[in-house]
Amino acid sequence: MKSFVYVLFLCFLFITSCKEKNSTSQKEESVPVEQKTTLNNWKPLFNGTDLDGWTMKITGHPLGENFGNTFRVSDGILSIRYDAYGDDFNNRFGALYFNEKLANYRLKVEYRFVGETAPGAPEWGFRDSGVQFHSQSPASLKEDQPFPVSLEYNLHGGNGTDERPVGQICANGIFVELNGQQNTSYCTPPSVKRTFHGDQWVTLEIDVKDGKISHFANGEEILSYSNPTYNPEHEVAKTLIVNGDTSVKDGYISLQSNSHPIDFRKIELLKY
Numbered sequence: 001m002k003s004f005v006y007v008l009f010l011c012f013l014f015i016t017s018c019k020e021k022n023s024t025s026q027k028e029e030s031v032p033v034e035q036k037t038t039l040n041n042w043k044p045l046f047n048g049t050d051l052d053g054w055t056m057k058i059t060g061h062p063l064g065e066n067f068g069n070t071f072r073v074s075d076g077i078l079s080i081r082y083d084a085y086g087d088d089f090n091n092r093f094g095a096l097y098f099n100e101k102l103a104n105y106r107l108k109v110e111y112r113f114v115g116e117t118a119p120g121a122p123e124w125g126f127r128d129s130g131v132q133f134h135s136q137s138p139a140s141l142k143e144d145q146p147f148p149v150s151l152e153y154n155l156h157g158g159n160g161t162d163e164r165p166v167g168q169i170c171a172n173g174i175f176v177e178l179n180g181q182q183n184t185s186y187c188t189p190p191s192v193k194r195t196f197h198g199d200q201w202v203t204l205e206i207d208v209k210d211g212k213i214s215h216f217a218n219g220e221e222i223l224s225y226s227n228p229t230y231n232p233e234h235e236v237a238k239t240l241i242v243n244g245d246t247s248v249k250d251g252y253i254s255l256q257s258n259s260h261p262i263d264f265r266k267i268e269l270l271k272y
Contacts, residue, residue, distance in 0.1 A: 042108070045098055046267040048076040057138045058094030058257065059146045070257050071096050078264040080129070080257045081115075088120035093146040095254035097138040103250040104272040107133070107206045110265045113157035114199050121259030127157030129262045130170065133206060134228055134251035136240055149173035149237045150251065151228060153206050153215055154187060155262070158197035165193035166202065167215045167222045173237030174248055176213070176225045183225075190215060190223040201265070209272050211247075 045053065050073055061067045068084030080096075082089065113127045135150035152170040169176065170187040178188060194217050196202045205216035215223040228248040230237040255264060 042268045042270050044267065045269050046078055046264065048265075049073060051078070051096070053099050054096050055099055055138055056094060056096045057141055059092050060090075060144060061092075061094075062143060063138055063141070067092065067094075070094060076265060078255075078267070080255070080262050080264075082118035082257075082259065082261065085118055085120075089118040089125070089259050090120060091122075091146060093259070094257040095132060095138075095148070096257070097135070097252050097254040101137070101250050101252055102133075102208075102269070102271075104209045106208070106270040106272070107131070107253060108203065108266070108268045108270075109205075109255075110201050110203050110267075111155065112199050112201045112263050113155075113260060114263060115261040118259045118261075125259035127155075127159070127164070127260050129155040129258045129260060130256040131155070131204065131206065131253065132256060133208065133253045134174065134248050135254055136236070137252055138254070145236070147172050148252075148254070149230070149234065149240060150254075151176070151213070151248075152256075153204055155204070155256075156195075157260075158195040160197050163193065163195045165190055165195055165222075167194070167204065167217050169215070169223060169225060171228075173231050173234035173240075175229050175231055177227045178225045188223075188225075190217075192220065192222040194218070194220070194222060211249075 051071060055064055056066050056071050057063050058067045058070060068082065070080060072079050072081065109131060117126050130152040132148060132150040132152045135148045141148055149172055151174055154168045154170050156164045156166050158164045167190040168187050171183060175182050203218050207214040212226045213224065214221055229246040230241050230248060232238050232241060232246060
C-alpha cells in the first residue's frame with residue numbers, strides 16, 4: 001500500500017512539473033520578439049572597474065587627456081568631479097564618449113547629482129549635466145570646441161523646493177520635429193514634467209529607432225520627437241552633411257561634464 005501511494009505521489013509531481021513547464025513555454029511564446037530582446041540582450045557599457053571603451057574630451061585639452069582626473073571610477077561608480085580645477089571652472093566643459101558609433105538602440109543610465117557646483121561655473125551649471133547622442137565623433141571636435149554637434153537628454157536636478165524637470169531635448173546644430181513642427185529653440189522642455197530632488201538615483205532611457213526618439217525617466221515616457229536633421233547653417237553641422245543628405249541616422253553617445261559633480265552607475269545598451 002505504501003509503495004502504491006509513493007508511486008501516485010511521483011506521478012503527481014511529474015504531471016505538475018509538465019504543466020508548469022508548458023505554462024512557462026506558452027508565456028514565453030506569447031511575448032513579442034522585440035520584448036524578448038529587451039528582456040535578454042542588454043549590454044553593459046560600463047564595467048564598474050575602469051573607463052575601458054570610453055574616451056574623454058575636455059575643452060582646451062587634447063582628446064584623451066583626463067584633465068584634473070575629471071572622470072574617475074571607484075566602488076563601481078563612474079564619477080565626474082572638479083576638485084582639481086582650482087577656483088575657476090573656466091568653461092572647461094567636456095564629455096566622456098563611448099567608442100562605438102550607434103544607430104538604432106535603447107540606452108539606459110542610472111545617475112545622481114551630488115555635492116556643490118564647481119567654483120567659477122555658469123549659473124545654469126547647478127545640477128546640470130546631460131547624455132549626448134547622435135553626436136559627431138570626439139576625434140572631430142576642435143580643441144576649443146565646448147560642445148559637439150549632437151542631441152542631448154538634458155539632466156536637471158531639483159534644488160529641494162522648485163520644480164526643475166529632467167529630460168528636455170537640447171539640440172546643438174540639429175533640428176528635430178516635435179508634434180510635426182520643427183523645434184524653434186535650442187532646448188525644448190519635456191511633455192511630462194518630473195523633478196528629482198536631492199542625491200537620489202534616477203534612471204533615464206533614450207529610445208532611438210528609425211528616426212523616432214523618446215525620453216524616459218524612471219520608466220515613464222516624458223518626451224518624444226522625430227526626424228533629426230543637421231542645420232546647414234551651423235558652422236560645424238554643415239561639415240557633417242554628406243551629398244546633400246541632412247538626415248542624422250547615427251552618432252556617438254557621451255556623458256557630459258558640465259560643472260556639477262554627478263555619479264553614474266549601470267550604463268546599458270540594447271541594440272535594435
